[in-house]
Amino acid sequence: xxxxxxxxxxxxxxxxxxxxxxxxxxxxxxxxxxxxxxQLIQGPFSLPRTWNLDNFRQAWFTGRFNIFxxxxxxxxxxxxxxxxxxxxxxxxxxxxxPLPGKKWLFPLILLGYMVPFEAVIxxxxxxxxxxxxxxxxxxxxxxxxxxxxxxxxxxxxSFFENAPRDLVDAAAMDGCTRWQTLWRVLWPLAKPxxxxxxxxxxxxxxxxxxxxxxxxxxxxxxxxxxxxAFFQGKYTAxxxxxxAGALIVAVPTVLVYILFxxxxxxxxxxxxxxx
Amino acid sequence: MRSxxxxxxxxxxxxxxxxxxxxxxYLGFTFYPILETVRTSFYEWNGFSARRDWIGxxxxxxxxxxxxxxxxxxxxLIFILFFCVLPVLLGLLLASLLTRKTLPGMTFFRTVxxxxxxxxxxxxxxxxxxxxxxxxxxxxxxxxxxGLGSLxxxxxxxxxxxLPAVGSVGTWxxxxxxxxxxxxGMQHISEEYYEASSLDGANAFQxxxxxxxxxxxxxxxxxxxxxxxxxxxxxxxxxxxxxxxxGNATLVVGFxxxxxxxxQNRIGYASAVATVLMIIILAISLLIxxxxxxxxxxxx
Numbered sequence: 001x002x003x004x005x006x007x008x009x010x011x012x013x014x015x016x017x018x019x020x021x022x023x024x025x026x027x028x029x030x031x032x033x034x035x036x037x038x039q040l041i042q043g044p045f046s047l048p049r050t051w052n053l054d055n056f057r058q059a060w061f062t063g064r065f066n067i068f069x070x071x072x073x074x075x076x077x078x079x080x081x082x083x084x085x086x087x088x089x090x091x092x093x094x095x096x097x098p099l100p101g102k103k104w105l106f107p108l109i110l111l112g113y114m115v116p117f118e119a120v121i122x123x124x125x126x127x128x129x130x131x132x133x134x135x136x137x138x139x140x141x142x143x144x145x146x147x148x149x150x151x152x153x154x155x156x157x158s159f160f161e162n163a164p165r166d167l168v169d170a171a172a173m174d175g176c177t178r179w180q181t182l183w184r185v186l187w188p189l190a191k192p193x194x195x196x197x198x199x200x201x202x203x204x205x206x207x208x209x210x211x212x213x214x215x216x217x218x219x220x221x222x223x224x225x226x227x228x229a230f231f232q233g234k235y236t237a238x239x240x241x242x243x244a245g246a247l248i249v250a251v252p253t254v255l256v257y258i259l260f261x262x263x264x265x266x267x268x269x270x271x272x273x274x275x
Numbered sequence: 276m277r278s279x280x281x282x283x284x285x286x287x288x289x290x291x292x293x294x295x296x297x298x299x300x301y302l303g304f305t306f307y308p309i310l311e312t313v314r315t316s317f318y319e320w321n322g323f324s325a326r327r328d329w330i331g332x333x334x335x336x337x338x339x340x341x342x343x344x345x346x347x348x349x350x351x352l353i354f355i356l357f358f359c360v361l362p363v364l365l366g367l368l369l370a371s372l373l374t375r376k377t378l379p380g381m382t383f384f385r386t387v388x389x390x391x392x393x394x395x396x397x398x399x400x401x402x403x404x405x406x407x408x409x410x411x412x413x414x415x416x417x418x419x420x421x422g423l424g425s426l427x428x429x430x431x432x433x434x435x436x437x438l439p440a441v442g443s444v445g446t447w448x449x450x451x452x453x454x455x456x457x458x459x460g461m462q463h464i465s466e467e468y469y470e471a472s473s474l475d476g477a478n479a480f481q482x483x484x485x486x487x488x489x490x491x492x493x494x495x496x497x498x499x500x501x502x503x504x505x506x507x508x509x510x511x512x513x514x515x516x517x518x519x520x521x522g523n524a525t526l527v528v529g530f531x532x533x534x535x536x537x538x539q540n541r542i543g544y545a546s547a548v549a550t551v552l553m554i555i556i557l558a559i560s561l562l563i564x565x566x567x568x569x570x571x572x573x574x575x
Contacts, residue, residue, distance in 0.1 A: 008378070010372070014369065015373075015384045018365075018384075019384050022451060025406060025447075026402070032405070041411045041416075089294070089296070089297065098290055099279070099290035099291070112309075114557055115557065116529075116556055117508075118510065118529050118533075118549050118552055118553075119549050119550070120304075121308075121536075121549075122315065122532075127308065143304040143305070146304035147304075147305055149301055172282055209395070214533070232397075239405050239408070239411070246402070249395050249397065249398050253395070254393060254394065264389075
């Protein structure tokens with residue numbers, strides 16, 4: 001048998017190789033955002049001579065990323081707040097409350113978790129048109145809540161099903177209503193599960209593309225990913241400018257990911273995967 | 276799922292109040308559209324006229340004889356190789372070589388390997404369009420630098436290479452996820468199995484085949500099905516890298532739905548394609564749940 005020390009080297013080499021394969025393209029994008037066109041061609045992965053913010057300025061003001069950013073923040077905040085609140089209520093009902101008809105209600109919700117956006121986008125377009133909601137924040141918020149709530153309900157149901165029953169019963173003995181039991185007794189325990197749900201729903205909403213592409217035509221209503229896609233169509237060859245725009249889109253989710261990594265990975269390994 | 280008892284004197288329908296707000300939004304903006312997609316697939320409709328003609332299964336008939344649909348579906352199947360088979364194999368390779376004990380610095384590697392999963396696919400598209408750029412993309416620059424200038428290509432503009440080029444971006448997004456999933460699963464395999472089999476003279480490869488793979492059965496199931504679904508429903512990546520081109524060389528089902536519905540106004544046809552995609556994805560999703568449940572039963 002070989003000693004553990006000599007086994008470590010090839011393992012780290014392999015890990016480093018796969019990590020570099022991720023890091024090189026991403027850092028190329030990051031560094032490129034600070035360069036000029038010629039600098040980028042001379043050395044894709046070299047450090048920029050000066051940390052020049054011109055590309056960001058141009059994307060932010062001329063490219064209207066300031067507006068897209070505002071739209072993304074409004075839509076994400078609304079979707080996260082509403083989806084998480086609704087999912088907690090639904091998970092509580094499915095997990096701990098008496099619920100006649102639960103057997104057929106639950107699969108109904110499950111269906112929404114499994115279908116892709118492509119399956120609902122066509123009627124959504126016509127339905128929102130009929131309601132006069134196209135080109136409004138509602139067009140982006142309501143369907144996204146509908147789809148987030150499916151996963152959120154499954155996620156919170158499994159938390160409430162496994163919550164300590166003696167605690168729930170003790171609260172009832174002490175005269176707590178179901179509503180009080182939820183918020184005073186269970187909510188503090190639910191925080192890790194809720195945090196995971198918050199970061200996942202935030203990431204999905206922030207990165208969502210098809211809904212925002214189809215349901216919004218007014219340029220001033222675009223979210224960041226759709227704004228970036230059109231920006232790319234306009235400045236195809238100006239890579240540093242595109243890189244700056246792409247960074248504005250990517251930085252918020254990457255920051256949230258790094259800060260809440262533990263919750264994130266737990267959720268993703270729990271079956272919630274990028275679509 | 277167990278059913279919960281009402282307390283004495285409690286109205287057993289109270290739980291429905293908790294469901295009400297979520298259900299209204301879900302029914303209106305998810306469930307009704309699902310049914311409506313299926314219904315629309317039996318009509319011919321251009322999306323704006325008041326007239327809709329019931330044509331039964333005609334849209335489905337047209338679809339199965341439509342070279343664009345069969346082509347697009349074939350491309351999705353090829354993407355399964357890139358989004359699923361390659362990442363799962365790479366994940367297993369890494370899992371087989373790492374110890375089951377956590378290595379120092381593993382948190383760093385985990386953070387990095389997961390990164391492509393949290394970045395918008397539009398950003399991923401911007402990155403790789405740059406890398407594949409024929410004039411100043413790092414890939415061609417690298418090939419020239421190492422003396423392989425003859426291999427430089429217009430990767431995304433080449434009829435034969437565009438599909439594998441976009442597919443390899445899918446591999447790039449998914450492999451870290453598979454690696455982390457399998458490494459997490461390895462923590463649950465008892466060290467005793469490996470020790471016992473070592474005493475019996477099993478080599479590393481035999482251990483991998485007879486202990487690691489069966490021990491990761493649930494994780495492999497999750498990885499297979501989720502990455503297969505990612506390959507079948509891919510849209511954003513194709514939209515930002517190639518828009519299905521050159522020609523229809525990277526056309527996929529998701530993009531065909533978008534193009535038919537919102538650029539060609541063939542609403543009924545697009546709905547039929549969407550219905551077929553939905554049924555395939557539902558079937559695969561149900562399979563994953565059966566795999567997971569089957570595994571839980573096996574543990575008990």
